[in-house]
Amino acid sequence: MVRKVPVQARSVESMNRMLDAGEQLFYEGGSPALTLEAVIERSQTSTGSFYARFGDMHGFFEAMHERVLGIIASEMVPLTAKAAAQPDLESAILTLTKAALGIADRHRAPVYFFAVGNSQDETARSMGAQFNLGGNDAFVVIVGSFLPDASSAAAKRRIDTAWRTILAAMFQHVMLDQSEVSRITMSQNVLATELAVMISGYLRSIPAK
Structure with missing residues (x-):
């Protein structure tokens, strides 16, 4: 699924919070810690926002790789x-x-x-x-x-x-x-x-x- 690039400031902030959360989880516990539930909880966002920004976990991993x-x-x-x-x-x-x-x-x-x-x-x-x-x-x-x-x-x-x-x-x-x-x-x-x-x-x- 193609990852969407957010254009609104609020969407960018939401995406960055999820990436920040993913980065923290990765460095704290490695890939096993990097789950959809953990990212949403740590970033205080929603499942809908996650899928809107990244499409799926594969899209999120691509963004994390770039990060x-x-x-x-x-x-x-x-x-x-x-x-x-x-x-x-x-x-x-x-x-x-x-x-x-x-x-x-x-x-x-x-x-x-x-x-x-x-x-x-x-x-x-x-x-x-x-x-x-x-x-x-x-x-x-x-x-x-x-x-x-x-x-x-x-x-x-x-x-x-x-x-x-x-x-x-x-x-x-x-x-x-x-x-x-x-x-x-x-x-x-x-x-x-x-x-x-x-x-x-x-x-x-x-x-x-």
Whole structure:
């Protein structure tokens, strides 16, 4: 069902209250807490208003996905700017690994739901893919600015692999507890530092071809 975009101020306020309620419920109890009844009760709206705004729960989840991606994007903007302003590659990569793991930790429940639990939904996958590719574009620009030659085929492969590594670490952080990954436990800060050392060394040793 097509989600209706409200135009009246009262309708916009009602929609935002429901999205605010959904966001609170998501971060408090994950996807099991996000029910129609809970959203209506928390937002103090009606079932009719809910269906008028979102059509059904699928429409609401699409709106919630947009909300979550917007929250993460707003956090990423200053963090990527901070990375770009670092004095060297190593500091920039460390800033980015800390940012990636921090975001994964803060937004674990909704990211897991949309990226893993709801991965069969084509709309959700498309939204996630666009978001990931935007992150990839920013990463390429930032890392490339610290390398003597980021335009060679070898450099492009290395930068791309570094991005994939950070993204994989981020999703591992979302999907699994440390005890499910390894017998060694590291703090988030230590893991981010070790990842940065590994990735920086990899990028500093780009082959000629």
